[in-house]
Amino acid sequence: xxxxxxxxxGVQAMFELAQHYGTGPVSLRAIAELQEISEHYLEQxxxxxxxxxxxxxxxxxxxxxxxxxxxADIKVGDIVRVLEGPIAPVECVNDNETEHxxxxxxxxxxxxxxxxRDSIEDVLDSISLADMCREAEKEMKDCE
Numbered sequence: 576x577x578x579x580x581x582x583x584x585g586v587q588a589m590f591e592l593a594q595h596y597g598t599g600p601v602s603l604r605a606i607a608e609l610q611e612i613s614e615h616y617l618e619q620x621x622x623x624x625x626x627x628x629x630x631x632x633x634x635x636x637x638x639x640x641x642x643x644x645x646x647a648d649i650k651v652g653d654i655v656r657v658l659e660g661p662i663a664p665v666e667c668v669n670d671n672e673t674e675h676x677x678x679x680x681x682x683x684x685x686x687x688x689x690x691x692r693d694s695i696e697d698v699l700d701s702i703s704l705a706d707m708c709r710e711a712e713k714e715m716k717d718c719e
Contacts, residue, residue, distance in 0.1 A: 576695065581658040584612045585620045589654050592630060593646040593704035594711070600632075600639030620658060627657040646708060652699030662699065664691045 587610045595601045603621065607614040621640060624630045631643045642649065656662060663669035668688045678685075 576662070576664045576691075578655065578659060580616075581620060582655045584610070584616065585624065585654050585658040586651055587612065588617060588620060589624065589629065589642070589649065589704055590707050590711075592640060592642045593649070593708050596642055596646050600637065600641050602639040605639070623657055624654070627653075629653065629657065642704070646704035649704045650700045651702045651704075651707075652696060655699055662692060662696050664688050664695075668692045 588606050591606045591610055592601055603614055603617050606612070607617050621630060625632060625640075628643050629649060630640050632638070632640055652662070661669045665688045667682070667685055
């Protein structure tokens with residue numbers, strides 16, 4: 576399974592919003608510059624994140640975007656699922672798929688793919704934006 580730039584840049588953008596949590600809205604231009612992401616591409620990502628309820632927009636001259644929830648309540652897995660879809664290395668272990676493979680009941684490899692999916696989900700769902708902010712702070716102190 577490979578995370579596309581949608582998931583990668585989406586996590587970066589959300590991290591930037593988490594770092595500014597509680598200080599007011601952040602413009603797309605600022606996020607784009609700080610994270611070196613195309614502003615046009617970022618608009619598309621933010622639209623999906625806003626629709627999913629992870630970010631809110633603030634209108635006006637000092638407007639921009641803010642996290643809709645506390646950074647501790649937003650997991651990397653939440654962001655990846657919004658932007659990439661279900662986390663599944665193969666379709667037969669996609670939880671959102673209503674029609675499973677006809678061989679799923681006796682497929683020897685299905686168990687392998689379920690374990691891969693579960694491991695990836697466990698990691699992505701164990702890391703919050705607040706965790707990422709703490710890690711960034713720690714790395715900055717280590718560099719001093």
